[in-house]
Amino acid sequence: MHGWLILDKPLGLGSTQGVSAVKRALRTAGAPKLKVGHGGTLDPLATGVLPIAIGEATKLAGRMLDGDKVYDFTIRFGEQTDTLDAEGAVIATSDVRPTLEALSSVLPRFTGPIAQVPPAYSALKVDGARAYDLARAGEEVVLATRDVTVHGLALAEPDTPPSPLASSRTRLGIHGAADPAAEVRADGWILKQVQDDGGRDAAAPLGHVTLTAHVSKGTYIRSLARDIALALGTVGHVTYLRRTRAGPFTLAEAISLDKLDELAKARGLEHSLLPLGAGLDDIPALSLTPDQAGALRQGRVLAGIAADDGQAFALLGETPVALVEVESGLARVVRGFNL
Numbered sequence: 001m002h003g004w005l006i007l008d009k010p011l012g013l014g015s016t017q018g019v020s021a022v023k024r025a026l027r028t029a030g031a032p033k034l035k036v037g038h039g040g041t042l043d044p045l046a047t048g049v050l051p052i053a054i055g056e057a058t059k060l061a062g063r064m065l066d067g068d069k070v071y072d073f074t075i076r077f078g079e080q081t082d083t084l085d086a087e088g089a090v091i092a093t094s095d096v097r098p099t100l101e102a103l104s105s106v107l108p109r110f111t112g113p114i115a116q117v118p119p120a121y122s123a124l125k126v127d128g129a130r131a132y133d134l135a136r137a138g139e140e141v142v143l144a145t146r147d148v149t150v151h152g153l154a155l156a157e158p159d160t161p162p163s164p165l166a167s168s169r170t171r172l173g174i175h176g177a178a179d180p181a182a183e184v185r186a187d188g189w190i191l192k193q194v195q196d197d198g199g200r201d202a203a204a205p206l207g208h209v210t211l212t213a214h215v216s217k218g219t220y221i222r223s224l225a226r227d228i229a230l231a232l233g234t235v236g237h238v239t240y241l242r243r244t245r246a247g248p249f250t251l252a253e254a255i256s257l258d259k260l261d262e263l264a265k266a267r268g269l270e271h272s273l274l275p276l277g278a279g280l281d282d283i284p285a286l287s288l289t290p291d292q293a294g295a296l297r298q299g300r301v302l303a304g305i306a307a308d309d310g311q312a313f314a315l316l317g318e319t320p321v322a323l324v325e326v327e328s329g330l331a332r333v334v335r336g337f338n339l
Contacts (some may be wrong), residue, residue, distance in 0.1 A: 001031050002055035004274040008254035009050040015041045022052045025264035039064025048243035056337045060279045066217050067247030072156050075225040076208040080235035083121040084222035097205035098232035106231045107153050115145045116223045149216035156212040248281050276320050286312040296322045302331040
């Protein structure tokens, strides 16, 4: 039971509650007591991919935080809230409603490296306190600008906000929506999509729009939505947020809480458990001899390794031994696995 369970997190559930649900499922299934952690916070008002690490996979949970994410999100124009989502109080309004043509012209400004100010209602710390705690207490919260990367930004479904239960693959998509990690282009593509999708009037005012964003770690979608609305001469907030990809994991591997409970009662959790190495599918494997595996397990450095510099997933047969860093033929343990 060392590996990953990918939850399709429902609306209203916090990431820590998702971890608790998996712990209960493991107890129900009669599994041995193991460490459980999540690979990246997802707000209660967001749904979608929440990687849950079990056992030795928890040693890789931090690596998930560094991975790219893909989100579907809806911006409702005309009102900005203090939380930048539907939960907050309205703090600004505007009668301006943008058009698809205007949207197409501004989205390229928000692709590539950008600077953004995180929401005041966020888990970032200010002088040791959580920003959202200070904001809720009525204190003014000033957060520093941070540099992030938006790899792609495109129209998803402009007519109506999708259902929180809708699959990302049913949306009007990104190059057919077959691969959520595929390049997402903004420049000129939105208007082409509109034309291909029935000649929707690109000059008609929009009450809301749903976009898909492929972003680096640390990107706040609520801030992105705020800034897009401001660039369009109006204000807005997020009414829908669904994560369709986190690192290597997608909705294709995700299971609902009901399915989790069903599998636990049937003692079948292993059928949805992804191997520990599923979190490392973006790095090469390094096959070891028994002597080499023993040396790494003792924390020793291996010499004469014929592998490119960088991280590698060291295996003895099919058994994970360590995540290693290779440099000039030397392999050093980054994370060792007790398997």
